Amino acid sequence: xxxxxxxxxLISILxxxxxxxxxxxxxxxxxxxxxxxxxxxxxxxxxxxxxxYKAQISVYDNNLSGIFIAKRINPTTHRVALTTDFGNTxxxxxxxxxSFKVNYVIPDLNNPFIKSTLKKDFRLLLKNNFKIDNQLKxxxxxxxxxxxEFIFVNQNNSIQKxxxxxxxxxxxxIVFDAKNTTFAENITITHYNIPLEIKLSQITNTN
Amino acid sequence: MKINFLYIFLLITFFTFAQEQKMSxxxxxxxxxxxxxxxxxxxTLKTDFVQYKHMDFLSKDIESSGKMAFKSxxxxxWHYLKPYNYSVIFKNSKIxxxxxxxxxxxxxxxxxxxxxxxxxxxxxxxxxxxxxxFTISYFKTKDFYIAxxxxxxxxxxxxxxxxxLYFSNQNYSVSQVKLIEPSADxxxxxxxxxxxxxxxxxxxxxx
Numbered sequence: 001x002x003x004x005x006x007x008x009x010l011i012s013i014l015x016x017x018x019x020x021x022x023x024x025x026x027x028x029x030x031x032x033x034x035x036x037x038x039x040x041x042x043x044x045x046x047x048x049x050x051x052x053y054k055a056q057i058s059v060y061d062n063n064l065s066g067i068f069i070a071k072r073i074n075p076t077t078h079r080v081a082l083t084t085d086f087g088n089t090x091x092x093x094x095x096x097x098x099s100f101k102v103n104y105v106i107p108d109l110n111n112p113f114i115k116s117t118l119k120k121d122f123r124l125l126l127k128n129n130f131k132i133d134n135q136l137k138x139x140x141x142x143x144x145x146x147x148x149e150f151i152f153v154n155q156n157n158s159i160q161k162x163x164x165x166x167x168x169x170x171x172x173x174i175v176f177d178a179k180n181t182t183f184a185e186n187i188t189i190t191h192y193n194i195p196l197e198i199k200l201s202q203i204t205n206t207n
Numbered sequence: 208m209k210i211n212f213l214y215i216f217l218l219i220t221f222f223t224f225a226q227e228q229k230m231s232x233x234x235x236x237x238x239x240x241x242x243x244x245x246x247x248x249x250x251t252l253k254t255d256f257v258q259y260k261h262m263d264f265l266s267k268d269i270e271s272s273g274k275m276a277f278k279s280x281x282x283x284x285w286h287y288l289k290p291y292n293y294s295v296i297f298k299n300s301k302i303x304x305x306x307x308x309x310x311x312x313x314x315x316x317x318x319x320x321x322x323x324x325x326x327x328x329x330x331x332x333x334x335x336x337x338x339x340x341f342t343i344s345y346f347k348t349k350d351f352y353i354a355x356x357x358x359x360x361x362x363x364x365x366x367x368x369x370x371x372l373y374f375s376n377q378n379y380s381v382s383q384v385k386l387i388e389p390s391a392d393x394x395x396x397x398x399x400x401x402x403x404x405x406x407x408x409x410x411x412x413x414x
Contacts, residue, residue: 048266050265050266050267050269052269054290054291056306056309063306063309063311065293065304065306067260067269069262069265069269071264071265073264079264081262083260085271085287085293085295086258086285086295086327086394087258087260087269087386087394088366088386088388088394089262089388089390089392092262092390092392103390104388104389104390106365106366107365201291203269203290203291204290
């Protein structure tokens with residue numbers, strides 16, 4: 001009996017492991033041959049442009065509004081800041097693929113979980129180049145898989161959505177509403193594991 | 208040789224007049240008296256404002272503008288019109304926000320909020336000479352009297368490095384506010400078309 005129990009337990013554990021390793025599947029997507037080696041995200045790529053957005057952040061039951069600022073300061077690094085509408089800086093980071101520097105963060109946001117979440121969100125938002133592993137196709141999109149990210153490119157050849165997966169589920173999605181291929185008018189970052197959503201609307205700086 | 212000396216003399220004279228000069232003790236007493244008198248005589252204030260947010264890494268300051276209304280002793284409306292519609296009302300220890308139609312209320316009973324509220328209302332009305340909270344120094348230029356406030360408490364120092372109030376030397380009312388952050392980035396607000404003691408209905412202070 002103990003041998004049978006052990007075997008049963010082992011099979012259960014292995015089955016659980018196999019099922020939990022199942023990766024995220026895009027509905028109605030078919031695998032096609034890879035046509036490109038990399039995809040470029042041009043939305044935050046210009047070194048001369050100040051990217052200024054009105055930000056609305058909802059987290060748990062709280063709403064926060066302010067101004068989101070991003071600027072590519074060199075080929076590998078973006079400077080990202082959020083201020084209140086009055087101009088008080090809430091955070092000011094420098095983000096690259098392999099580094100994260102905090103220039104300033106108000107005490108209320110100086111929490112490892114908050115900083116880590118924001119770092120991952122903005123690193124994905126600002127990432128300029130994705131190396132492609134696989135390519136898929138749906139009715140409306142060409143979909144490029146890069147590690148755990150899925151980049152959805154619409155029929156206008158613009159990136160419309162980027163999804164990060166964790167196991168078999170979506171973890172985070174960034175949707176770009178863009179008539180302009182280099183400066184998206186509206187951006188929404190949605191989380192599926194925590195109640196956090198960030199909405200950005202482009203501001204025209206009149207100065 | 209003569210021309211060079213003259214040129215240097217003129218340059219020095221120019222810079223002396225353009226620079227700030229410290230006020231004497233007698234001038235400080237007179238200045239504070241006049242500001243207090245002006246503040247006591249001001250029951251209401253209506254003004255347009257232009258706000259510039261300066262961050263070193265941006266190619267130009269972020270500009271916003273709108274209208275402000277103040278009713279003594281501490282009701283304040285701050286209404287941004289450009290580049291987006293956003294209003295904040297400080298009233299009865301609460302902050303009422305209307306963010307492009309989305310309304311919310313923040314209970315401003317925390318000590319930090321009370322201090323910020325007092326500082327904002329104080330900076331608008333010129334009534335900010337609280338020696339307990341700030342180390343204050345006084346300067347003058349051709350056009351302005353300038354009071355510079357450095358926070359004394361470590362809590363406030365985490366948010367603000369210095370507040371500068373520029374008073375018109377014609378009528379002792381605040382014409383500019385400069386809020387300098389610990390990073391040395393700053394927000395500058397310039398008041399224009401000020402109207403004192405016009406009738407302002409209390410309904411103005413509702414969102």
